[in-house]
Amino acid sequence: MKIITLCKQSLLAVSITSTFGLVHADDFKRFSVSAGWLHVMPQGKANPFDISTSVPSGTNVAVGEISIPAFLGVLDPDASFKDGDGYTNTKFFLNEVFKKEGDASSVGELLGFVDENGNVNAETSGVATINGIDHWQNEGSGLEADDVDTLGLTFNYYLNENVSLQFIGGIPPKVDINGKGFIKAPLTGSAKAGGLAGQILPDIALKQDIPITNLDAYGKAASVRAWTPALEAQYQWGKAGVNKFRPYVGAGVMYAHFSDIKLNSGIRSDLEAAGHMIQNIHDGQAGAALDGKKSSANPVVDVDADDAIAPIVTAGFTYDITPNWYTVASVSYAKLNNKATINVIDSNTNRELIHSSTKMDIDPIITYLGVGYRF
Template sequence: MNQWLKAALPAAILLSTNLAHAEGDFKRWSVSAGWMHVMPQGKANPFNVNTSVAEGTNAKIGNITRESFLSTLDPNQVRDNNKNQTVYDRAVWLLDNKTFTNLVYDSATGEIKASNTGSAQINGLESWQNAGTGLEADDVDTLGLTLSYYVNDNVSLQLIGGLPPKVDIQGKGEIVANMTGIASPAGNVQSLVNKQLNLIKDIPITNLGNKSKASSVRAWTPAIEAQYQFGKSGVNKFRPYVGVGLMYAHFSNIKLDSQIGADLVAAGHMIQNIHDGQAGAALDGKTSSANPFVRVKTTDAIAPIVSVGATYDINQNWYGIASVSYAKLNNQANIDVIDANNGNKLIHSSTKIDIDPIITYLGVGYRF
């Protein structure tokens, strides 16, 4: 019996050592490269817009063109002393009556004189939300890269990255300011039309939806995951895995569509003209005393990410990999129109961008 024990004990020790070595016989590191396709699933969220024109601001109108003057009048308002005639119809009568041409119009500009327009209390420009507007990210392809460290044969940590792609951002809808107010005209307009004029006008700011793209950005979206891989190295060529982790998103090189930028600069002039006591010039789209420029910024974000995938061993070192991931990712875009003369913020707008990408990856890797 003792001889059997003496013979069996070394064999048992040798066997257990070999088994332990077999369980630890895996590569600690792996890298892969391949095609990454990103498909954002999020939908546009409405823009929230604020300007420096406070609710109820009283501004002088100054000179204004006939077309802009008439376009602001409430077509349903009737005159105080003649309920059978609208203010609009009476204003047309006055402006087209040659008897009053020299009294109403500025002979140098052909505009209605400031001495007739008076002032107006303006509402609706301080803040508003435009339903049906927003931004959505386009699909994009890029080079994907992964680096994995295996804690053991089944558990690993994977860093996911790649070449930061240029992403086109699509605009939705039209930004429109719904202005209302009450004008207190002077001169001939007051005496021959009405003492007060109800104002109502939808002022188009910019159309986001009729451009090929509203902007473009460079997206930096590295992620790290803890992954569990089923099967065993050297035994199973096909090994599915699941992963969960975090994605960090940063966006740089933001370029706004040139026409949208020009529209926002014009809107900045409109706001400054109101502050300058030239509300008529604001409606006529004239330049102001300001020097507006547009600044666009986006916030960074951290989001959870989950993945399912599989590897297939080509040989001991080389393997193929395929995966599908989803990240619950969103951030915020802020667009400001600022007067370069003094740093005053004329317009601030913001929107939440739901990106929520589904990411597919197909690549080839090497273990070492």
């Protein structure tokens, strides 16, 4: 009688645990790993660079010696002044003053506006008030990530036959970052000529978009190593050992970290030159800034990309080759963006000369094709 009672209790226990999934069949595999081809296709578009410099609007600075082309180039082409015959275009008038006729000296040389080096002398160039380069945005500029391929790896832990947690990783790929747009500093302001020129001319209006760097000309602006592990909760339809084809969906989070950032050497050189331009203004040599001369600074370029966390969703399927081996294919989308920052710093003083940043919308579609093993 006791034996029959024990048997009944054992059968009842087996029935209860089987019903609630606390005991699994012998063929239930709690873990799986896979490896395969991971292709990342960023969908985001470039966002404008936001740029500021250490030169506040309204800065007054001596121009100093400046070449004639740079002097004429910074004049507002629409500015005019009133002479005895009416209004005269300032840029046209000064171009005529400095223009040579054959071997003859220009009017500017005869009046002593030009020094022995053939440049507008410091007395004539006078003092300038500079606006516009303290802060601006360059529309049509920005950075975009290129497509990339790498080895993908996944690891699943199954809570039951349908629900699992998946870790997605792989070999961190080197991603090419493409630059878009022409970076220009929108300089405006006015200048007051000195000496005899100051007696002839009123305040001279200044207006010029100062070229900094042409990102379109360089194509690849930088390269970066991207670390983008993800963790998802997934639901898979069907039953192991019964259904060979088992679709699934998943949702989770992706963490993105970027290292080994290498800036294009041409862009780096352009930004160092821009750093010299800003320092020349601080040194009271605005003419040297416009002529692209080196300054007292030692500009260095620092590039950084922020870490980011993004939601990720996935749809895919597995197909069993054997009870243990399977193939897997999936498509994922992550709403991923981060901020890239490029600073130009004077290493002599640690002063930040130029600060620029842009939001990078990466938003990748990720396809994965692999082979896995359950255990």
